[in-house]
Amino acid sequence: MPEAMQVLQSGVPVSWYLILSAVLFTLGVAGFLLRRSVITVFMCIELMLNAVNLSFVAFSNQHKDVSGNIFTFFVMVVAAAEAAVGLAIILTVFKNRQTLNIDEINTLKN
Amino acid sequence: MQNLWLIPAFPFLGFLLNGLFGRKFPKAVINLIAVASVLASFGWVLKVWSSGGDLAANPIHEHYFTWMQSGQFNVGWDFAVDKLTMIMLFVVTGIGSLIHFYATGYMAHEEGYYRFFAYLNLFMFFMLNLVLGGNYLILFVGWEGVGLCSYLLVGFYIVKKSATTAGNKAFIVNRIGDFGFSLAMFLIVVNFKTLDFTQVFSAAPGAPTSTLTAIALLLLVGATGKSAQIPLYVWLPDAMEGPTPVSALIHAATMVTAGVYMCTRSAVIFLHAPIAMETVAVIGLATAVFAATIGLTQYDIKKVYAYSTVSQLGYMFLGVGVGAFSAGIWHLVTHAFFKALLFLGAGSVIHACHGEQDMRHMGGLWKYAKGTGATLICASLAISGFPFTAGYFSKDAILGAAYAHEPWMYWVGVVTAGMTAFYVWRAFWMTFTGEYKGHGHPHESPWSMLGPLVVLAILSLGGGFFFNVPKILDNMFPIKEGAEDMTLTYISVAFGLGGIALSYYMYVVNTKVPERITAGLGGLYTLVYNKYFVDEIYDTAVVRPLVDGSTTVLWHVADQGIIDGAVNGVGTEARGIGGILKLLQGGNIRSYATWVVVGAVVLLVVMGVTAMGFAAVGQ
Numbered sequence: 001m002p003e004a005m006q007v008l009q010s011g012v013p014v015s016w017y018l019i020l021s022a023v024l025f026t027l028g029v030a031g032f033l034l035r036r037s038v039i040t041v042f043m044c045i046e047l048m049l050n051a052v053n054l055s056f057v058a059f060s061n062q063h064k065d066v067s068g069n070i071f072t073f074f075v076m077v078v079a080a081a082e083a084a085v086g087l088a089i090i091l092t093v094f095k096n097r098q099t100l101n102i103d104e105i106n107t108l109k110n
Numbered sequence: 111m112q113n114l115w116l117i118p119a120f121p122f123l124g125f126l127l128n129g130l131f132g133r134k135f136p137k138a139v140i141n142l143i144a145v146a147s148v149l150a151s152f153g154w155v156l157k158v159w160s161s162g163g164d165l166a167a168n169p170i171h172e173h174y175f176t177w178m179q180s181g182q183f184n185v186g187w188d189f190a191v192d193k194l195t196m197i198m199l200f201v202v203t204g205i206g207s208l209i210h211f212y213a214t215g216y217m218a219h220e221e222g223y224y225r226f227f228a229y230l231n232l233f234m235f236f237m238l239n240l241v242l243g244g245n246y247l248i249l250f251v252g253w254e255g256v257g258l259c260s261y262l263l264v265g266f267y268i269v270k271k272s273a274t275t276a277g278n279k280a281f282i283v284n285r286i287g288d289f290g291f292s293l294a295m296f297l298i299v300v301n302f303k304t305l306d307f308t309q310v311f312s313a314a315p316g317a318p319t320s321t322l323t324a325i326a327l328l329l330l331v332g333a334t335g336k337s338a339q340i341p342l343y344v345w346l347p348d349a350m351e352g353p354t355p356v357s358a359l360i361h362a363a364t365m366v367t368a369g370v371y372m373c374t375r376s377a378v379i380f381l382h383a384p385i386a387m388e389t390v391a392v393i394g395l396a397t398a399v400f401a402a403t404i405g406l407t408q409y410d411i412k413k414v415y416a417y418s419t420v421s422q423l424g425y426m427f428l429g430v431g432v433g434a435f436s437a438g439i440w441h442l443v444t445h446a447f448f449k450a451l452l453f454l455g456a457g458s459v460i461h462a463c464h465g466e467q468d469m470r471h472m473g474g475l476w477k478y479a480k481g482t483g484a485t486l487i488c489a490s491l492a493i494s495g496f497p498f499t500a501g502y503f504s505k506d507a508i509l510g511a512a513y514a515h516e517p518w519m520y521w522v523g524v525v526t527a528g529m530t531a532f533y534v535w536r537a538f539w540m541t542f543t544g545e546y547k548g549h550g551h552p553h554e555s556p557w558s559m560l561g562p563l564v565v566l567a568i569l570s571l572g573g574g575f576f577f578n579v580p581k582i583l584d585n586m587f588p589i590k591e592g593a594e595d596m597t598l599t600y601i602s603v604a605f606g607l608g609g610i611a612l613s614y615y616m617y618v619v620n621t622k623v624p625e626r627i628t629a630g631l632g633g634l635y636t637l638v639y640n641k642y643f644v645d646e647i648y649d650t651a652v653v654r655p656l657v658d659g660s661t662t663v664l665w666h667v668a669d670q671g672i673i674d675g676a677v678n679g680v681g682t683e684a685r686g687i688g689g690i691l692k693l694l695q696g697g698n699i700r701s702y703a704t705w706v707v708v709g710a711v712v713l714l715v716v717m718g719v720t721a722m723g724f725a726a727v728g729q
Binding site for chain 1: 696697700707
């Protein structure tokens with residue numbers, strides 16, 4: 001029996017999920033730090049949140065404990081609310097400054 | 111119930127009305143409120159007196175509410191009236207009414223009319239509290255209150271620098287005395303657990319003499335402040351900066367006698383402290399002589415009478431000190447008559463001379479102001495102890511008692527009496543005889559001013575007959591028999607008449623004599639004329655060091671150095687640290703994000719390291 005089939009039969013090990021989650025999270029962090037468009041930064045934040053969600057679900061499944069799933073729901077609710085408010089802010093910023101370059105939105109200093 | 115509280119309540123109501131709304135009232139209404147409120151309390155005193163029954167056997171005592179309570183210690187808002195209080199009530203409200211009436215004429219052209227009468231009524235309120243109080247604390251409330259009013263009224267001419275300085279001086283010097291009074295009260299509380307007069311005085315004879323001496327001496331410190339005795343008398347002559355009715359009411363007739371009243375009230379304590387009694391007598395006598403000598407040389411008419419007041423207050427303390435309490439109170443009453451009259455007469459003279467106070471610029475007023483002159487003659491006779499005037503009886507009672515105590519005290523007192531007669535008549539001759547040397551045209555005062563003068567003149571002449579205080583206060587104090595020797599009386603009268611005659615010779619007959627005496631005395635004259643330089647000595651010995659010490663130590667070192675340094679230092683340090691920290695706030699969102707990531711990584715590393723550490727320990 002090929003190794004891949006074995007894996008599918010006995011279930012995917014939790015470490016795979018965690019690795020995927022870590023990769024997604026790192027991508028999110030990298031995008032968050034490096035991209036200039038506010039929209040992209042915003043999407044990267046969503047990516048990080050969902051990477052964390054993935055770990056929650058994986059652990060929840062491994063421990064047979066439902067609280068990980070419940071946490072995921074909370075994170076999704078917060079993310080949805082954040083998306084609504086965040087997009088509204090982004091719209092207003094664009095209306096006022098005609099730019100979404102994050103390096104130019106820098107008046108919150110000193 | 112006699113409703114004693116109404117007595118001070120009337121002037122207080124007058125104070126509230128005039129003080130709060132007086133600015134909008136016409137003068138007639140202000141006059142009405144001010145005079146009527148004091149007359150009303152005089153009327154109520156009369157009513158209490160007529161319906162009060164035998165005050166010696168049954169003193170009135172009214173308790174209104176408990177003011178403060180702490181464990182066993184309990185102070186009530188109590189008013190009490192016995193014969194001594196009754197006499198004081200009559201003096202305060204009676205003389206007070208007359209002076210209020212006089213002031214309506216005297217102050218007619220002054221700024222701040224309503225303010226003056228509001229303060230004057232407030233003074234009446236506190237003074238009545240002082241004499242009505244049934245325990246030391248209520249007395250102290252009045253004591254401090256009259257001090258406040260004295261300060262407000264001495265500094266009444268607020269645009270005049272010297273007046274406000276004099277007000278401050280009066281207030282600050284009195285603080286020293288009040289400090290002593292407070293300590294005395296603390297000692298009383300510690301030893302007797304109460305401040306109530308009757309309880310303290312019934313317990314006092316059982317207390318050790320040393321305690322009573324300490325209490326009595328501290329009370330005396332308070333009295334020397336309020337009643338202008340050595341060493342705290344310096345404020346009273348300066349207090350003459352106030353309007354003349356104030357000098358008459360507060361600084362001659364009533365407030366300054368509060369110290370005598372308080373010592374007499376505390377007679378039981380003093381009688382059980384012979385050393386304190388002796389101190390009172392010596393201080394009184396010394397003040398009497400000392401102030402009289404200064405009075406001889408002054409030219410400001412009010413200053414002459416001010417030093418005369420200090421001197422006469424010294425007589426009262428002499429009376430108290432030799433154990434003749436009722437004679438002291440008698441002199442308090444007669445002095446209130448003739449000294450109020452002297453001051454009001456002086457006010458009338460000043461009014462006539464358009465505000466001039468220097469007697470060298472007066473003279474010859476008899477032609478223009480016969481009414482004022484005649485009343486001033488009555489007062490001057492009374493203070494000189496002319497036979498059968500008010501001052502004759504009371505001064506004689508004190509001198510007789512002084513002789514029985516210590517003959518030398520009598521002799522000093524008699525010489526002082528001669529000096530008193532001299533300087534009072536000197537003032538009279540200088541103002542009323544000779545040629546008018548002032549500016550403008552002198553004029554007689556209106557009837558609102560002359561009326562009270564006439565009433566007081568009658569009291570000054572006949573007050574000794576009308577109010578025989580020792581007889582009224584019969585049995586209240588241990589009888590101190592004066593020496594029943596008419597020779598003593600003859601001697602003191604002779605000194606008084608001698609003083610009058612000498613002043614007549616020097617200031618009317620041969621006016622060159624004073625100059626020659628002045629020249630002959632040289633340095634001694636300068637010394638006395640400058641009031642023995644006491645103010646300067648106090649200034650150098652007490653005031654300067656205090657001010658300089660406060661400036662260097664308290665202001666520059668403690669306040670500016672330590673307190674300001676600490677407060678400003680905190681501010682500067684916060685700015686400095688903030689200046690470094692604000693470099694982190696570049697406004698660049700990605701740099702913030704970088705800090706967050708760095709922080710998270712550091713946190714993870716720390717957690718990892720600690721976890722490994724625990725794991726290592728676990729193995």
